Amino acid sequence: MVNYSFQEVIRSRQSIRQFLSTPVKEEVLRGVLEDAQYTPSNCNTQPWDVHIVSGAKKEELSKALINAFEKGQSSLDFTFDINDYFDRYAERQIEQGKTYYESLGIARGDQEGRQRVALRNFEFFNAPHAAFLFMPSFGDNVRVASDIGMYAQSFLLSLTSRGIGSIPQTRLGMFADTVRQVLGVSDDMKLLFGISFGYPDKEARANSFRMGRDPIESNVTFHD
Ligand SMILES: Cc1cc2nc3c(=O)[nH]c(=O)nc-3n(C[C@H](O)[C@H](O)[C@H](O)COP(=O)(O)O)c2cc1C
Numbered sequence: 001m002v003n004y005s006f007q008e009v010i011r012s013r014q015s016i017r018q019f020l021s022t023p024v025k026e027e028v029l030r031g032v033l034e035d036a037q038y039t040p041s042n043c044n045t046q047p048w049d050v051h052i053v054s055g056a057k058k059e060e061l062s063k064a065l066i067n068a069f070e071k072g073q074s075s076l077d078f079t080f081d082i083n084d085y086f087d088r089y090a091e092r093q094i095e096q097g098k099t100y101y102e103s104l105g106i107a108r109g110d111q112e113g114r115q116r117v118a119l120r121n122f123e124f125f126n127a128p129h130a131a132f133l134f135m136p137s138f139g140d141n142v143r144v145a146s147d148i149g150m151y152a153q154s155f156l157l158s159l160t161s162r163g164i165g166s167i168p169q170t171r172l173g174m175f176a177d178t179v180r181q182v183l184g185v186s187d188d189m190k191l192l193f194g195i196s197f198g199y200p201d202k203e204a205r206a207n208s209f210r211m212g213r214d215p216i217e218s219n220v221t222f223h224d
Pocket of ligand 1: 013014015016017096121167168169170171172193210211
């Protein structure tokens with residue numbers, strides 16, 4: 001196993017949007033899931049309910065998601081509206097989209113191209129596996145969603161430390177009813193998002209860019 005420092009792991013993680021089909025070995029995946037189990041949570045409630053899809057089930061789910069997407073049958077457990085972003089948040093969101101589409105050579109007005117790119121989410125970007133992060137519903141759900149977010153970062157970083165790529169996808173949470181139906185998950189469990197993962201295709205254009213970060217002065221205030 002490669003031994004990366006924590007700094008190397010956190011700074012080298014990037015969202016991967018084209019994977020090789022090589023599966024992740026079961027013992028490696030179990031190690032990642034065991035690492036993620038050490039995530040902190042409010043009152044140690046450990047509210048993560050994780051469903052991993054691979055093989056024939058992944059293909060079945062991909063088909064069902066593409067079908068729902070093409071028919072516009074979305075079913076979100078939590079709202080998502082890109083128009084809610086404002087000021088610098090909207091600027092960053094626009095910059096991210098521009099960088100991504102430019103890396104693929106898709107022009108601004110190319111609606112068909114954009115639709116094709118959106119669809120790649122439901123093909124899991126060719127990843128051999130995807131994890132779906134479900135949660136029970138408590139109160140306004142903000143605390144539990146933050147626990148799931150922390151779990152997701154543990155999962156992503158553990159994958160990175162083992163040379164495995166990943167991408168968190170809100171898109172995969174936009175068809176929660178479809179996912180519940182195909183995986184036989186109870187309606188009580190709410191879907192926050194999914195994560196596709198596997199070995200990165202290092203040659204792919206979709207993986208050729210890195211999103212920057214603002215300096216800490218833009219978001220940290222020191223008080224003493
Ligand atoms: C919760 C969450 C959901 C995301 N959903 C999507 C998605 O549906 N599709 C996608 O292509 N990227 C998605 N992303 C990836 C972000 O665009 C990416 O994290 C951001 O641009 C920063 O780039 P980096 O991950 O390469 O550092 C998501 C990221 C997070 C944290």
